[in-house]
Amino acid sequence: MFKQLPNDQLEMVDILLNGEKIQVPLGTNVAAMTLSQGQRYTRTTSLSGSKRAPFCMMGVCYECLMVIDGIANQRSCVTYVKQGMQIETQQGVGSLPEGAHHE
Amino acid sequence: MNTDVLIIGAGLMGSSIALQLAMRGCKCAVIDKASPGRHASGANAGGLRLLNRDPAEIPLSLEAAKMWHEIESLVDSDCDSRFTGQLRVAENKSDMAKLEERASMVRAMGYQHEEIIGKKELYQLVPALAPHCVGGLLCRQDGYGRPYHAVTAFRRKAESLGVTFQSATEAYTIEQEGKDWKVKTSQGTFNSSIVVNCAGAWSGKIAGMLNESVPLTPKALMLMVTERLPHFVDPVMGAASRKLSFKQMQNGTLIIGGALVAKLDFKKEKTDLDWNQLAESAKTVLHFFPQLQEVRIVRAWAGIEAYMPDNLPVISASQKANNFYHAFGFSAHGFQLSPVIGRIMSQLILDGHSELPIEPFHINRF
Amino acid sequence: MNDHYQLLIIGGGPAGLAAATTASGQGISCALLDEQPAPGGQIYRSIESVPDTRAQTLGTEYLRGKTLAAxxxxxxxxxxxxxxxxxxxxGREIGITHKSQSKIITADQILVASGAIERPMPFSGWTLPGVMQAGAGQILFKAAGVIPSDGVVLAGSGPLLLLLAWQYLQLGVDIKVILDVTPLSNHLFALPKLPRALLAHHYLTKGLVYQRDLSRAGVKTKIGASNLQAAGDDLLKSVNYRHLGREHTIETDLLLTHFGVIPHIWLTQSAGCKHQWDNSQQCWRPRHDEWGNTSIEGILVAGDGAGINGARSAEHAGRIAGLQALFELGILTESERNKQAKNDQKWMKADRHIRPFLEAYFAIPQSMLATTDNETIICRCEEITAGQIREAVETGHGGSNDVKYITRCGMGACQGRQCANSVAHIVADAGGEAVSESSHYRGRPPVAPLTLKQLASLTKENRQ
Structure with missing residues (x-):
């Protein structure tokens, strides 16, 4: 669907996209990076389970929500890749971090 | 327009009263200066709470709870109600003592609905709760509903029995001519044998038209709602010694309140959220559920509600004129009472008295 | 960051940047707040970091942002x-979050330069992955050098569609077809406005150049296409449309649509500024005077957030609003303000000649604004269809806000940004409240993402 034009001026970083280690230019927004990696969708809805992908790319539509570094519901179009970032497709409402444990 | 009973205010109380009167064959009209459920009735947190009621309200609230459990038979809709219980959490010994005192007071009155639970049961009930709590006070038959759905269900059922609802109809003057009432509004004059004032925060103004003064204070109560989350808590949560009211709705969103008051320009009907208070509220939520840190708030708002100095409603005939009735001032805990208020008012109007004890709510107490 | 500023500017697009530059060197405390990591707004996104080759494709209009940012x-x-x-x-209190720390700050003068969003236009299948807004396509290129790899269908109406097509052409992207849904009747309605538009003919000339280049390159444009549908089970597979009385299907995994832009009014709306329905631009915008003053004292608007006039006008409006703020702060006298604003006002007036023509030419037909296809999803977040909205109106929920309460339409994560306009039109079409000043969803903050932790950071104990 999309490809990223080569640009050797940019520093590359390692990230994990759905568990796969890839190299991408530092500072690319996560949505653009995900699309250019051939991923066609970034989340499924919690209601019908249908697939959704980035729509506006400017932070207003909330369709590009992904799980970034373990936190669900992050707008991938206004989040920028950093070394070691872990990015996952979001399923429905995502999950909450574990609560504190008690005896 | 001519009608038997004219109800001013198309909120939950007005709709519920109209429904009960219509069920007994009365011709009713309901007018509202805005639209049905525009303020407190539509904008409240939807708590169905018998827990921690003022003793005077317990008989009414118990009857209302029964009605809520069978609400579909009354209004053909479950109003999205769920009965997951309401819980007040104790964080330490003194909290627990406070809750135990309350429980024994309720028991001494002959009621069994509020029960003390220990730490083990607390965490069985709410495993996601932060580990420092020690117990709680629980009312299992409590829960929550969706306020605007309830207003709509009551209205539609009443309409099906012939009640007319008219929006954008503001009452300007109320005069008695002979036995009948003449209510001049922004949409013409209504003639009615009986008038009921359930205009919420504007009830004081309506009572004022009869020169019946009431110490009503309009207040704007703030709520916030989060994005949809995975299911993690069942009961509606309160705390023994912190301002907290918190529930996860069926759809996964979290509604956070707790009697937080916004700035209000009553004349302009403008509310201004107080973020510092909402921040305290967010902090309290995180104190009990630290795993919610990254959860996003989608909306915050404030609904305009009528408060009485003793936080008890006015449910009575007028002291100033015959064939005029009041049901207002529910002081932010009217949602649960709404079905029973309809029944009480219909009895008061048609039979001259109610089966339930409503003396404590008489307008003459002020 | 201080707790109080004399002037606060919200937004780092052309209006905000120009206002800030105007306020510079005047001895006032002034700050500019922006969600993006660098200046430029959406129109000049990544202007400081864009590689030269990319910048050339984006053209001189885009490069203008460099001077502004510098x-x-x-x-x-x-x-x-x-x-x-x-x-x-x-009360001119602003809630902000910067580096995870929230704060309430105040200002004597606040300029909201919130810019525009693309007009969301529901049609069958618009929620499928592979359907995006044309502006999104452009941002992908500006910000990340990402372009379509297997061809693209462009559809909709408005200048951006043509510009993007032209840019893609320069980059060698396979443009399968351009579906121009502008109804042919619009050409007729726009005609009387053409003479005035000729006063700003550079816009028209530019458009003609793009069209010529595209047609020379063999790109097909279907003028007057209708019944646009995106099809596919769970991902976009094809686009269906009607043209000259015949149904067509074209296979594609990418459809970029454009239906014009509308002001991003969520902030001014939640502040309680008075807004009006602008029939010509088919959107709501804050009421404001020629200096940018809204109905609330000390709150100003400039740029596309005040009404759509484009990037160049935004720059001038930003300067004018900046001068107005300086006047209100007592830095400039009235005559100094008037004198300094003269050129900008003149420029804006000249630039506006094109607008009535563009607005009439690219007006979205009523049949699209209020779709009668009951299956089409209107609220993308809560997956509410046009049919559910119409049903709500029929059962006595006569306004957008009532429909919102009963259906949850507009209650999702985007807070109604994607459906407010459509819901108001469908409600009106179904016999509810007419599209008017009051038929927009009521403003409900927070209007930008705010987490419980970020809100809690406002409390005394958590303040850093």
Whole structure:
């Protein structure tokens, strides 16, 4: 669907996209990076389970929500890749971090 | 327009009263200066709470709870109600003592609905709760509903029995001519044998038209709602010694309140959220559920509600004129009472008295 | 960051940057807050970091942003990028989050330069992955050098569609077809406005050049296409449309649509500024005077957030609003303000000649604004269809807000940004409240993402 034009001026970083280690230019927004990696969708809805992908790319539509570094519901179009970032497709409402444990 | 009973205010109380009167064959009209459920009735947190009621309200609230459990038979809709219980959490010994005192007071009155639970049961009930709590006070038959759905269900059922609802109809003057009432509004004059004032925060103004003064204070109560989350808590949560009211709705969103008051320009009907208070509220939520840190708030708002100095409603005939009735001032805990208020008012109007004890709510107490 | 500023500017697009540069060197405390990591707004996104080759494709109009950003960088205005403004009230208190720390700050004068969003236009299948807004396509290229790899169908109406097509052409992207849904009747309605538009003919000339280049390159444009549908089970597979009385299907995994832009009014709306329905631009915008003053004292608007006039006008409006703020702060006298604003006002007036023509030419037909296809999803977040909205109106929920309460339409994560316009039109079409000043969803902060932790950081104990 999309490809990223080569640009050797940019520093590359390692990230994990759905568990796969890839190299991408530092500072690319996560949505653009995900699309250019051939991923066609970034989340499924919690209601019908249908697939959704980035729509506006400017932070207003909330369709590009992904799980970034373990936190669900992050707008991938206004989040920028950093070394070691872990990015996952979001399923429905995502999950909450574990609560504190008690005896 | 001519009608038997004219109800001013198309909120939950007005709709519920109209429904009960219509069920007994009365011709009713309901007018509202805005639209049905525009303020407190539509904008409240939807708590169905018998827990921690003022003793005077317990008989009414118990009857209302029964009605809520069978609400579909009354209004053909479950109003999205769920009965997951309401819980007040104790964080330490003194909290627990406070809750135990309350429980024994309720028991001494002959009621069994509020029960003390220990730490083990607390965490069985709410495993996601932060580990420092020690117990709680629980009312299992409590829960929550969706306020605007309830207003709509009551209205539609009443309409099906012939009640007319008219929006954008503001009452300007109320005069008695002979036995009948003449209510001049922004949409013409209504003639009615009986008038009921359930205009919420504007009830004081309506009572004022009869020169019946009431110490009503309009207040704007703030709520916030989060994005949809995975299911993690069942009961509606309160705390023994912190301002907290918190529930996860069926759809996964979290509604956070707790009697937080916004700035209000009553004349302009403008509310201004107080973020510092909402921040305290967010902090309290995180104190009990630290795993919610990254959860996003989608909306915050404030609904305009009528408060009485003793936080008890006015449910009575007028002291100033015959064939005029009041049901207002529910002081932010009217949602649960709404079905029973309809029944009480219909009895008061048609039979001259109610089966339930409503003396404590008489307008003459002020 | 201070607790109080004399002037606060919200938004780092052309209006905000120009206002900040105007306010620089005047001895006032002034800050500019912006959600993005660098100046430019959406129109000049990534202007400071874009590689030269990419910048050339984007053209001289885009490069103009470089000068603006550079002047802003030289100004003495405090700059807070990556800062979210989630609340504004009529007491000029602003709720913000910067580096995970929230704060309430106040200002004597506040300029909201919130820019525009693309007009969301529901049609069958518009939620499928592979359907995006044309502006999104452009941002992908500006910000990341990402372009379509297997061809693209462009559809909709408005100048951006043509511009994007032209840019893609330069990059060698396979443009399968351009579906221009502008009804042919619009050409007729726009005709009387053409003479005035000729006064700003450079816009028209540019459009003609793009069209010529595209047609020379063999790109097909279907003028007057209708019944646009995106099809596919769970991902976009094809686009269906009607043209000259015949149904067509074209296979594609990417459809970029454009239906014009509308002001991003969520902040001014939640502040309680008075808004009006602009019939010509088919959108709501804050009421404001020629200096940018809204109905609330000390709150100003400039740029596309005040009404759509484009990037060049935004720059001038930003300067004018900046001068107005300086006047209100007692830095400039009335005559100094008037004198300094003269050129900008003249420029804006000239630039506006094109607008009535463009607005009439690209007006979205009523049949699209209020779709009668009951299956089409209107609220993308809560997956509410046009049929559910119409049903709500029929059962006595006569306004957008009532429909919202009963259906949850507009209650999702985007807070109604994607459906407010459509819901108001469908409600009106179904016999409810007419599209008017009051038929927009009521403003409900926070209007930018705010987490419980970020809100809790406002409390005394958590303040850093």
């Amino acid at each position: 002047a802003f960088r030289e100004s003495d205005v405090e700059y807070y990028p990556e800062t979210r403004v989630w609340s504004l009230n009529n």
